[in-house]
Amino acid sequence: MRKLRENPLLLSAVIAIVALVASFWLLNHPRSTLPFLLTLGALLAALLQPIPRWLKVLIGGAILLLVIPAAGFKNSFLFELGIQTGIYAAMALGLNVVVGLAGLLDLGYAAFFAVGAYTWAIFGSPQANEFMPWKIFPLPGEYFYLFMLVAVVVAAITGVVIGSPALRLKGDYLAIVTLGLGEVVRVLANNLDQPINITNGPQGITPIQRPPIDWFIALLDRFGLHLSRAEAYPLFFYLLVLVIIGIVTLVNVRLDRSRFGRAWIAIREDETAARAMGIPLFPTKLIAFATGASFSGAMGALFAAKQLYVSPESFTLIQSIMILVMVILGGMGSIPGAILGAATVTILNVDLLKSASDYLNDLRNAGFVLDLGFFKYNFANLPNQLEPAKYERMVFGLIMILMMIYRPEGIIPERRHVLEMKKEEA
Amino acid sequence: MSEAPILEVERVTKTFGGLVAVNDVSVSIPRGMIFAVIGPNGAGKTTFFNLLTGIYKPDKGRILFDGEEITGRDPAWIAARGMARTFQNIRLFGSMTAVENVMVARHVHTKTSYADALLRTPRFQREEKKALERSLELLEYMQLGHRAHELAKNLPYGEQRRLEIARALALEPKLLLLDEPAAGMNPQETEDLQRRIVGIRDDLGVTILLIEHDMQLVMSISERIAVLDYGSKILEGTPEEVQNDPRVIEAYLGRGAAEGAS
Numbered sequence: 001m002r003k004l005r006e007n008p009l010l011l012s013a014v015i016a017i018v019a020l021v022a023s024f025w026l027l028n029h030p031r032s033t034l035p036f037l038l039t040l041g042a043l044l045a046a047l048l049q050p051i052p053r054w055l056k057v058l059i060g061g062a063i064l065l066l067v068i069p070a071a072g073f074k075n076s077f078l079f080e081l082g083i084q085t086g087i088y089a090a091m092a093l094g095l096n097v098v099v100g101l102a103g104l105l106d107l108g109y110a111a112f113f114a115v116g117a118y119t120w121a122i123f124g125s126p127q128a129n130e131f132m133p134w135k136i137f138p139l140p141g142e143y144f145y146l147f148m149l150v151a152v153v154v155a156a157i158t159g160v161v162i163g164s165p166a167l168r169l170k171g172d173y174l175a176i177v178t179l180g181l182g183e184v185v186r187v188l189a190n191n192l193d194q195p196i197n198i199t200n201g202p203q204g205i206t207p208i209q210r211p212p213i214d215w216f217i218a219l220l221d222r223f224g225l226h227l228s229r230a231e232a233y234p235l236f237f238y239l240l241v242l243v244i245i246g247i248v249t250l251v252n253v254r255l256d257r258s259r260f261g262r263a264w265i266a267i268r269e270d271e272t273a274a275r276a277m278g279i280p281l282f283p284t285k286l287i288a289f290a291t292g293a294s295f296s297g298a299m300g301a302l303f304a305a306k307q308l309y310v311s312p313e314s315f316t317l318i319q320s321i322m323i324l325v326m327v328i329l330g331g332m333g334s335i336p337g338a339i340l341g342a343a344t345v346t347i348l349n350v351d352l353l354k355s356a357s358d359y360l361n362d363l364r365n366a367g368f369v370l371d372l373g374f375f376k377y378n379f380a381n382l383p384n385q386l387e388p389a390k391y392e393r394m395v396f397g398l399i400m401i402l403m404m405i406y407r408p409e410g411i412i413p414e415r416r417h418v419l420e421m422k423k424e425e426a
Numbered sequence: 427m428s429e430a431p432i433l434e435v436e437r438v439t440k441t442f443g444g445l446v447a448v449n450d451v452s453v454s455i456p457r458g459m460i461f462a463v464i465g466p467n468g469a470g471k472t473t474f475f476n477l478l479t480g481i482y483k484p485d486k487g488r489i490l491f492d493g494e495e496i497t498g499r500d501p502a503w504i505a506a507r508g509m510a511r512t513f514q515n516i517r518l519f520g521s522m523t524a525v526e527n528v529m530v531a532r533h534v535h536t537k538t539s540y541a542d543a544l545l546r547t548p549r550f551q552r553e554e555k556k557a558l559e560r561s562l563e564l565l566e567y568m569q570l571g572h573r574a575h576e577l578a579k580n581l582p583y584g585e586q587r588r589l590e591i592a593r594a595l596a597l598e599p600k601l602l603l604l605d606e607p608a609a610g611m612n613p614q615e616t617e618d619l620q621r622r623i624v625g626i627r628d629d630l631g632v633t634i635l636l637i638e639h640d641m642q643l644v645m646s647i648s649e650r651i652a653v654l655d656y657g658s659k660i661l662e663g664t665p666e667e668v669q670n671d672p673r674v675i676e677a678y679l680g681r682g683a684a685e686g687a688s
Contacts, residue, residue, distance in 0.1 A: 258550070260543055266519050269520060272517065275480075276502075277505060280503070
């Protein structure tokens with residue numbers, strides 16, 4: 001390993017070859033998990049290891065824009081995985097501002113996701129006719145882009161409204177209050193079907209308009225790719241998510257390297273000292289809170305359009321905790337960490353645990369008998385409760401415990417922390 | 427001095443439950459002076475600093491800074507008006523680099539909006555560059571230039587103390603409060619610090635208010651000294667006056683020692 005690190009040429013070659021092999025493997029077996037993971041591993045290595053920038057761009061671009069879409073046409077689940085990962089990555093980046101940079105433990109983050117989702121769901125479906133005097137709804141799909149911006153603004157305002165009382169508290173108290181206020185948003189969504197029907201209550205809202213993609217299909221036609229609407233939508237959302245991740249990352253980096261980012265970290269490190277240096281505590285925290293909220297709101301609107309359906313069930317406490325797990329797993333305050341954390345948890349959640357369940361199911365149905373001599377077990381007797389897909393929460397809990405014990409700074413620690421580690425080794 | 431004093435403290439009292447930490451203290455500090463507050467441990471010196479900087483609100487009395495009433499205002503507001511401080515137990519932002527620590531204190535002098543930061547406007551570039559340059563200058567001034575890009579928590583103790591001063595100076599203060607700046611320093615470092623404090627006053631025209639236990643340091647650089655004991659000001663005067671006053675010896679060493687000395 002060490003030899004590899006010291007020789008950039010060799011390192012580049014190894015990563016490029018692995019990426020190439022993994023890509024071909026994935027294209028030939030788009031339904032198996034292993035080649036998919038290897039491809040992602042190659043992508044990750046390419047982005048994180050010290051190899052030339054042009055090679056990073058080449059490998060990253062090829063995998064994200066060619067290999068995964070191509071494999072996705074054979075197995076549309078890959079698009080679904082990519083879109084979900086992207087949505088969660090953007091939210092993890094938003095929460096990273098709040099928890100990672102400013103050190104404010106927010107357990108009600110899914111509330112802003114809900115606000116964004118309902119913003120488009122209500123006006124992008126006939127739902128708004130219920131309480132608006134003009135019967136012009138649903139708004140045409142073109143309005144979706146506008147409503148992503150509206151969702152950003154509405155979520156930011158919600159952030160200010162929730163943050164104004166909550167951010168006067170610290171630490172555990174803040175966590176509890178955000179948890180409570182987050183639940184308030186969900187309960188509101190659940191009950192605002194009376195006296196005026198705004199959210200349609202527990203039934204949720206459907207169908208929600210999607211942005212029109214005739215231009216996109218026509219564009220692909222020009223390149224000789226003839227897709228039906230049903231095939232083109234996953235690709236479109238996948239690409240849209242990639243663009244949004246790019247924007248969100250840029251925003252994150254720019255804030256981090258400005259007086260706002262420095263003020264947030266100062267508050268995280270020592271509130272008293274930060275105040276004594278002229279940083280107004282409450283407004284600075286509120287900006288962090290609203291920034292995080294707005295990221296979540298934008299992704300909510302996208303989520304509503306992708307799913308065609310929203311209901312209060314999608315915005316529970318476990319969602320907030322899942323996003324928090326992503327941030328902590330990746331490394332608090334670390335931008336690549338938040339993205340990696342989101343990818344890991346999403347893939348674990350929607351792919352690996354389900355694959356493991358399917359595998360156990362196959363064994364059960366086949367009546368496979370494990371015989372170790374002293375130990376004999378017939379899988380036909382395996383109880384239904386023992387399905388990995390049902391362990392979701394336990395797996396999160398385990399991840400958190402193990403991370404706290406063995407790597408509290410996360411998989412990819414914040415840059416400033418890394419410098420320090422290197423110093424200690426030297 | 428003809429100008430109005432930079433800081434006027436009028437009959438300030440602060441109690442914690444039954445304990446009177448600061449009791450009816452009045453002090454007036456002229457511009458450009460090096461003023462020291464001394465007293466035995468637990469005399470209320472740090473509480474006094476916390477009252478001035480707004481961390482605590484006084485129960486009674488008022489505080490005027492640069493002609494403006496600051497009693498009970500927010501610490502950040504007071505800091506932005508030009509009162510900077512260091513802490514007795516060093517409070518740097520450990521996971522930031524030295525230069526970033528100093529840049530944090532440039533916050534109020536950096537005129538970039540949120541939109542500027544997002545769009546990286548020319549104003550953002552200009553202001554950011556200015557903040558960085560000034561911060562590096564201040565590090566250089568405190569002889570920490572070579573440490574600019576190291577994490578604050580990895581610096582040796584004496585350098586951390588100097589970094590705290592550099593950070594405080596980045597506020598461009600009119601009044602600098604130093605809470606035991608020489609604590610834990612060896613004689614060589616203390617002597618260095620002594621010259622530097624005088625330098626800060628002479629070069630930058632900053633008034634200095636100092637808490638210190640090192641009497642050698644206090645007596646050689648202070649122009650005026652106030653003595654606190656059990657929260658009350660028992661004496662104020664020039665170093666010579668304070669040194670020879672039996673009440674001071676009594677406060678530090680007890681009644682017997684004071685009688686023996688006189």
